[in-house]
Amino acid sequence: MNVVFRKVSPEDLNEFVRVYKDSYKELEEYAYTKNKEIKSYFKWMFSRDKHGFIVAETKNEGETEILGFIMVDTNWFSPFEMKKVGEIHELIILPEFRKKGVGRGLVSKGFDYMRSRNRKIAELWVGYRNYHAQRFYRKLGFEEKNSFGKWIRMTKKVD
Numbered sequence: 001m002n003v004v005f006r007k008v009s010p011e012d013l014n015e016f017v018r019v020y021k022d023s024y025k026e027l028e029e030y031a032y033t034k035n036k037e038i039k040s041y042f043k044w045m046f047s048r049d050k051h052g053f054i055v056a057e058t059k060n061e062g063e064t065e066i067l068g069f070i071m072v073d074t075n076w077f078s079p080f081e082m083k084k085v086g087e088i089h090e091l092i093i094l095p096e097f098r099k100k101g102v103g104r105g106l107v108s109k110g111f112d113y114m115r116s117r118n119r120k121i122a123e124l125w126v127g128y129r130n131y132h133a134q135r136f137y138r139k140l141g142f143e144e145k146n147s148f149g150k151w152i153r154m155t156k157k158v159d
Contacts, residue, residue: 001058003067003102005109008046008053015055015066016042023068023092029150030127045071045089052086052113056093056102068093070106074117080145081121086114086158088124091133098132107140114158122158125151 008016017038024031032038045053052072057064069092076087088110093103114122124142126133128150142154 001100003056003058003105005054005056005105007051008055008069008071010046012055012066012069013039013042016069019066019068019092019094020090022094025095027127027130030130045073048089049073049075052110054106054109054113056106066094067097067102068106070110072110072113072122074114074119076123078121078123080153081123081155083121084119085121085123085155086110086117086119088122091124103136104140111158120158122156123153124155125153128152 017035020031020038032041049072052074054070054072056067056069058067059065069090070088071090073087073089074084076085077083078085078087091103091106093106111122122142124137126137128147134152134154137154140156142156145153145155147153
């Protein structure tokens, strides 16, 4: 499978909604559930740092298929780190494309962007019961730092 990465554009909104909903099946307690909320979330992320909003896609029989998204916000000030970090607000992969390198590729592109903006720490929050995502992030070298309610904060040095 040949995966291509590119910056998100406003035209990706409807595909983002579809991928978001499919990615959060059975984890709705950590997600927006109404289309209007998901669209607002997309627009908010795009306004935060549009260069860090990246989509993974592939061509299948001439048709482009979107596989997942990452949103890295390098304008994010972490009160825990007391400086700007590369905050991963979202990483979503369609279930049928998980464990095929798509997530790892998106995170790699996100880290490239963080480095280009001179961010030394990547930070994210993952759902307490989202065990698959926690395992994935640990494999990438993220470490659990603290928790708040249903969320766990994880960080990794950007090298």
